[in-house]
Amino acid sequence: MKLDTLIRGGTLVDPVAASLTLSNLGMVDGRVAYIGYGAPEATRVIDATGLYVSPGFIDTHMHDEELDDACTMQRALLLQGVTTAIAGNCGSGPLIDEYLPKRRAPMLKLAYQTGHTVLRKAVGIDDVYRPATAGETEKMQVLLRRELDRGSFGLSFGLEYAPNTSPAEIDALASLLVGRQKRNISVHIRYDGPRCLEGITEVIELARRFKVRLQVSHIGSMTAFGYCAEAVRMVEAAKAEGVDMGFDCYPYDAFCTHIGSAVFDPGFEKRWDKGLPDLEVASGKYKGQRMTPESYADLRANDPTALIIAHVMNDAEIRECLAHPSCAIASDGVLHGGQGHPRAAGTFPRALRILREAGLSWPDAVRHATSLPAAMSWLESGRLVDGSPADVVVFDPAALRDKATFADQLAPPEGVAYVFVDGKLAVEHGACAPTPTGRLLFRQP
Incomplete structure (x- = not known):
């Protein structure tokens, strides 16, 4: 059987067995089809030397x-x-x-x-x-x-x-x-x-x-x-x-929700023993600014869907x-x-x-x-074993870290090398695949 993808030389993370195992992992038709030390023929081979191979x-x-x-x-x-x-x-x-x-x-x-x-x-x-x-x-x-x-x-x-x-x-x-x-x-x-x-x-x-x-x-x-x-x-x-x-x-x-919600109804300061300076505007014309009585009143009245980050x-x-x-x-x-x-x-x-x-x-x-x-959530994924969904993230354990900040909220993380969804390559070194790799999930009636 020819594999669609073989991830070679990585360390397989098993969250159920609580183990780390140096092993190759192969995928066919959206499923894990090979785990072992061999090198079966594959259309694509990923070198994961020094990287961890984890369930998505x-x-x-x-x-x-x-x-x-x-x-x-x-x-x-x-x-x-x-x-x-x-x-x-x-x-x-x-x-x-x-x-x-x-x-x-x-x-x-x-x-x-x-x-x-x-x-x-x-x-x-x-x-x-x-x-x-x-x-x-x-x-x-x-x-x-x-x-x-x-x-x-x-x-x-x-x-x-x-x-x-x-x-x-x-x-x-x-x-x-x-x-x-x-x-x-x-x-x-x-x-x-x-x-x-x-x-x-x-x-x-x-x-x-x-x-x-x-x-x-x-x-x-x-x-x-x-x-x-x-x-x-x-x-x-x-x-x-x-x-x-x-x-x-x-x-x-810090949490985040809309300024017009009941969360920010007058009197909220007493619940958290915090005040307007602890609230940061996350979207709209005041983005990045700490809240003032004037901006609070303006956003509540005129932009109730603006997001607020509460450092509380x-x-x-x-x-x-x-x-x-x-x-x-x-x-x-x-x-x-x-x-x-x-x-x-x-x-x-x-x-x-x-x-x-x-x-x-x-x-x-x-x-x-x-x-x-x-x-x-009764999901089939969550572990990489023979026959499981081929949802995989390959990352560098020494380099994995978040880079998003309150100032740069969508900065991507470091250390994620590859992501596969149903066996399809979705991310390669920070670049998403040009064609969507996912699908909608529904429960059976």
């Missing part, structure tokens, strides 16, 4: 709301080694009929959840502070059922963005996932800061009530104000009782959270007009470096970006 990274929490920009976010993720990404988080993201015409040929494997806030808008609810009526909730159920039937990966809530969402509204939608295979609920909890543990309790009870897998989104950005360790302990205690839960985190002590979290808590054995790395990447937070371009190399600094081995660190999120 999996980002279970990113955003893809700007449908007219098909490349910026996907390119930023792909250049880090991300081969599979899941959008539609925090209650946002397009419905299938909206994204399908715009994403027929993605650069990586791309899946979507169905967002609660999007459902609200689709049935005519424009006021984020108003609970849905019973009639509106029934209409949302019809839409959600249709999306799930067509292959949506699940349901996402952004309860901090729709802060008065009622328990009845949540339960009516969550109930539609009961009995469906491989569908989960992800939740941006209702509160950050001092009330965050109330938000954690709410989602634990939701998962317990419906026996549906639930992922707590970017748990660090919600709880790293002195509460992160307790939040993680609560989730782990619930898991020990049989509640099906997980959580993710990104490796920055505790870095030590973020690092501790990332190193927890149950924590998946996820970018929460979001852009507005190609501008935003460096997490869109730097999350995975940065997180892996932090985990190595915390004392994790390379296989253990890589597990947080591969087999762990794969298991959380």
Whole structure:
């Protein structure tokens, strides 16, 4: 059998066996077809001497709301080694009929959840502070059922963005996932800061009530104000009782969201014991400037979708959270007009470096970006074994590092040599393939 590609001389990273093995790896028709010390005939041979050959990274929490920009976010993720990404988080993201015409040929494997806030808008609810009526909730159920039937990966809530969402509204939608295979609920909890543990309790009870897998989104950005360790302990205690839960985190002590959201309603300073100077404008006419009373008022009134970076979290808590054995790395990447937070371009190399600094081995660190999120989302990828999807990132362990900064938010990382998606060469030394290599992912009804 002639291989499509043989990666020769690299060190194979196995996040499940926690091993590093000098081995060659071959791919045929999008699958791993050879692992060993020989040199089978191949159409393409990659010399990976001195490099690590890892499963492609999996980002279970990113955003893809700007449908007219098909490349910026996907390119930023792909250049880090991300081969599979899941959008539609925090209650946002397009419905299938909206994204399908715009994403027929993605650069990586791309899946979507169905967002609660999007459902609200689709049935005519424009006021984020108003609970849905019973009639509106029934209409949302019809839409959600249709999306799930067509292959949506699940349901996402952004309860901090729709802060008065009622328990009845949540339960009516969550109930539609009961009995469906491989569908989960992800939740941006209702509160950050001092009330965050109330938000954690709410989602634990939701998962317990419906026996549906639930992922707590970017748990660090919600709880790293002195509460992160307790939040993680609560989730782990619930898991020990049989509640099906997980959580993710990104490796920055600053979050990013839209200035017009409820997150920045007056009084936000008290929650974080921080002020306007701790807020950095990430997009629009004030980009790069720290917030002032004048710019705050202007953006809230005239540019509510402008992104704001809030430098308000505790870095030590973020690092501790990332190193927890149950924590998946996820970018929460979001852009507005190609501008935003460096997490869109730097999350995975940065997180892996932090985990190595915390004392994790390379296989253990890589597990947080591969087999762990794969298991959380029932994905076939996440490990390189015979017959597995040929999603591969080849990187230099000594050189891998993020370069994106708050000033240069999309600077690509260093140290990523090659990325393969379904066995197709997607990245070669910082250059993306001219033809998209990905595909859309859907769940079976």
